[in-house]
Amino acid sequence: RRHLLGINGLAPQEIVDLLDRAETAVAISRRPDKKNSVLKGRTQINLFFEASTRTQASFEIAGKRLGADVMNMSVANSSVKKGETLIDTAMTLNAMQPDILIVRHHAAGAVALLAQKVACSVVNAGDGQHEHPTQALLDALTIRRHKGKIERLTVAICGDVLHSRVARSNILLLNALGARVRVVAPSTLLPSGIEKMGVEVFHRMEDGLAGADVVMMLRLQRERMEGAFVPSVREYFRYFGLDGEKLRAAKPDALVMHPGPMNRGVEIASDIADGPQSVIEEQVEMGVAVRMAVIEALVSHNGEPR
Numbered sequence: 001r002r003h004l005l006g007i008n009g010l011a012p013q014e015i016v017d018l019l020d021r022a023e024t025a026v027a028i029s030r031r032p033d034k035k036n037s038v039l040k041g042r043t044q045i046n047l048f049f050e051a052s053t054r055t056q057a058s059f060e061i062a063g064k065r066l067g068a069d070v071m072n073m074s075v076a077n078s079s080v081k082k083g084e085t086l087i088d089t090a091m092t093l094n095a096m097q098p099d100i101l102i103v104r105h106h107a108a109g110a111v112a113l114l115a116q117k118v119a120c121s122v123v124n125a126g127d128g129q130h131e132h133p134t135q136a137l138l139d140a141l142t143i144r145r146h147k148g149k150i151e152r153l154t155v156a157i158c159g160d161v162l163h164s165r166v167a168r169s170n171i172l173l174l175n176a177l178g179a180r181v182r183v184v185a186p187s188t189l190l191p192s193g194i195e196k197m198g199v200e201v202f203h204r205m206e207d208g209l210a211g212a213d214v215v216m217m218l219r220l221q222r223e224r225m226e227g228a229f230v231p232s233v234r235e236y237f238r239y240f241g242l243d244g245e246k247l248r249a250a251k252p253d254a255l256v257m258h259p260g261p262m263n264r265g266v267e268i269a270s271d272i273a274d275g276p277q278s279v280i281e282e283q284v285e286m287g288v289a290v291r292m293a294v295i296e297a298l299v300s301h302n303g304e305p306r
Ligand code: CP
Pocket: 051, 052, 053, 054, 055, 056, 126, 135, 259, 260, 261
């Protein structure tokens, strides 16, 4: 496989292979030296057209831990600001002979389009409301490390599913590995026909969280709402924000997850985000490991350096 554009199209065994490879990366990252040199001489370019803290930082650290030369393209200071198109920007970077491009873009499908034009591997670091495959992989790795498996776990994905590429990628991955997936949201924050993705739909947190093994909260993405439905924060928190009372419906050892960035007091109470069931910081650590696994799998598959 040359690119990672989404969870869609990955076979269950390919997902498991990446998670197993990421376990090795966790071990490397916890060593004092934290590094190997399997990608010495390889070049990775991070091209982020949308804001990011976790994904961009962890892709950079991941590439460096594998010994690659990593360049962060500063889109804000680039010729994109002078009107250069996505494809011309990509072709320009391609001419510098990178081995892998990591791309985030606000338009769904933009990363797949770019992948058709360049000679190197491409990883989708989030495209619009479409997919965020490495987020789903790091979430699965975090769950598997705590629960020992994904199969037959009940996972409740709660909140702004409509605007969430994280939710889409997680639904695809969790279903591929045999979890029972629920979504919990007001109907205005659910895409129509979401049931066709193989999820059970709930509109009350108490019902959707009942007996859940994992509670995955989503950020309320008000920047994508364009005034169509902007709930009042107080009302949203009252009905859909995760607090101690709502969490009691889930299993006592349920994991609390959030991909970040969090809106504390909007979709999740601060004491729950920092509480004993929260694995939110561990998700960030697993993000580096999963990205090491993905970069290594794609670049080593390409054979000798260009
Ligand atoms: N979860 C996630 O994608 O976070 P960033 O937007 O900070 O990369």
